[in-house]
Amino acid sequence: MHDRDDDFEDYKASAQQHTPWRRVLALFRPHLKALLIVLGLIVMAGIAGATTPFMMRAIIDDALPARDAALLVWLCAGLMGVAVLSAVAGVLQAYVSTHIGQDIMHELRVTLYEHLQSLSLAFFATARTGEVQSRMSSDIAGLQLLFTNTATDVARNISVVLTTVVAMVLLDWRLALASLCFMPIVLWLNNRVAALRERITFQQQERIADMSATVTESLSAGGFILARTMGRARHLVRLFRETSSDVARLELRSHTAGQWEIAIIMFALEILPALTFLIGGLMLAHGLGVSIGTLVALIAFQEQLLWPMLELLEARIELRKARALLTRVFGYLDTKPTLVEPPEPVSVDVNTMRGEIAFEGVSFSYPAFGRQTLDHITLGI
Known part of the structure; x- marks a missing residue:
C-alpha cells in the first residue's frame, strides 16, 4: 500500500465516480464553430450515401428492363458523383476533426499541468512521482483516439445510420422493420461489454501508474542508492514483477472481455441479409408488392448500415x-489545494523587519502515518 495525503485521498475518492458525459462534451464547447462544419460535412455525406440504393433500384427496375440508355447514364453518373462527394467530404472532415482533437489535447495537458502547479506541497510529498507522470502522459495519450477520431466517427456513423434507417423505411417499411427488430438485444449486449471494459480500463491504468511509480522511484539516482543501501533490490524486483503481471492480466481481460457477447452481435448482423432475402423472397412470391430492385436496394442499405453499426x-x-481515463484526469483537476495564496499578500520590507520566530510545542505528522514526525518541538529563532 502506497502512502497518500489528504489531497491524494480526495483524488482517489473522486476518481471512483463516473465522469458525467456532459463534462466530457464540455471539452468540445470552445470549438463549436469547427464542430458545426464537421457536422455539416457528415450530414451531407450521409444524405448523399442514402441516395445510392434508390438509384440502384431505378437501374434494376426501370433503366435495364426498358433499355433506357440515357436514364442508365444519368443514374450511373449520379452514383459516381455521390462517391466523389463522399470522398471530398471525408477528407475535409478528417482534417478539421483532427485539428479540433489536437487543440483539445493541448488544452487538457496545459490545464492539468497548470492545476498541478497550484496544489500544495503536501500533495507532492506523498503522491508518487511516477503516478503524476502517468496522468500527464499515459492517461492523456490514451485519449488521443477519442478526441481525434472516435468522437467524429460516432457523429458520422450516427448520421449514416439515421439516414439509412429512414431510407429503408421509405423503401419498404415491412422489410425495414424485420431488419431492425433485433437491434434492442444487440444494444443491450453491447452496453454490457462497454461497462465491463470501462471498469477494466480504470483498473488497468491504476496498475500502469503503479508500475510507472515503481520505475521512477527506484531507478532514479536517489532511489537506486537508497535501494542498495537498505538492501531492497530483491523486494523491488518482486514488486515490479507482481505489478507487471497484473498489467498483463488486465490487458488480456481488456481485449477478451465480452467476447461471447460480441460474437452474438456479429452473428446477428451477418445473418441479416439471409433473413431479408428469405422474407423478401416470400413476399415477392406471394405478390405482396416487393420488386427485385427493392429487395436488392434493401440489401444494399443493410450493407451500408452494417459497418457503421459495428463501428x-x-x-x-x-x-x-476513454471516460475511465478522463475520470482519472478529472480526479486530479478536482483536487483542491490545502494552502491557497492570498489574493492580496502583505508586502514586507526585509530591511526594516525585526523580531523573532518562535515554535512552541509544535507537532507534525503525515496523514498516512500513525506516528508523529515532530513531537512537541520548541524552537526560537
Whole structure:
C-alpha cells in the first residue's frame, strides 16, 4: 500500500465516480464553430450515401428492363458523383476533426499541468512521482483516439445510420422493420461489454501508474542508492514483477472481455441479409408488392448500415474506456489545494523587519502515518 495525503485521498475518492458525459462534451464547447462544419460535412455525406440504393433500384427496375440508355447514364453518373462527394467530404472532415482533437489535447495537458502547479506541497510529498507522470502522459495519450477520431466517427456513423434507417423505411417499411427488430438485444449486449471494459480500463491504468511509480522511484539516482543501501533490490524486483503481471492480466481481460457477447452481435448482423432475402423472397412470391430492385436496394442499405453499426458498437466501448481515463484526469483537476495564496499578500520590507520566530510545542505528522514526525518541538529563532 502506497502512502497518500489528504489531497491524494480526495483524488482517489473522486476518481471512483463516473465522469458525467456532459463534462466530457464540455471539452468540445470552445470549438463549436469547427464542430458545426464537421457536422455539416457528415450530414451531407450521409444524405448523399442514402441516395445510392434508390438509384440502384431505378437501374434494376426501370433503366435495364426498358433499355433506357440515357436514364442508365444519368443514374450511373449520379452514383459516381455521390462517391466523389463522399470522398471530398471525408477528407475535409478528417482534417478539421483532427485539428479540433489536437487543440483539445493541448488544452487538457496545459490545464492539468497548470492545476498541478497550484496544489500544495503536501500533495507532492506523498503522491508518487511516477503516478503524476502517468496522468500527464499515459492517461492523456490514451485519449488521443477519442478526441481525434472516435468522437467524429460516432457523429458520422450516427448520421449514416439515421439516414439509412429512414431510407429503408421509405423503401419498404415491412422489410425495414424485420431488419431492425433485433437491434434492442444487440444494444443491450453491447452496453454490457462497454461497462465491463470501462471498469477494466480504470483498473488497468491504476496498475500502469503503479508500475510507472515503481520505475521512477527506484531507478532514479536517489532511489537506486537508497535501494542498495537498505538492501531492497530483491523486494523491488518482486514488486515490479507482481505489478507487471497484473498489467498483463488486465490487458488480456481488456481485449477478451465480452467476447461471447460480441460474437452474438456479429452473428446477428451477418445473418441479416439471409433473413431479408428469405422474407423478401416470400413476399415477392406471394405478390405482396416487393420488386427485385427493392429487395436488392434493401440489401444494399443493410450493407451500408452494417459497418457503421459495428463501428458504433465498438465506439461505445471505446468511449466508455476513454471516460475511465478522463475520470482519472478529472480526479486530479478536482483536487483542491490545502494552502491557497492570498489574493492580496502583505508586502514586507526585509530591511526594516525585526523580531523573532518562535515554535512552541509544535507537532507534525503525515496523514498516512500513525506516528508523529515532530513531537512537541520548541524552537526560537
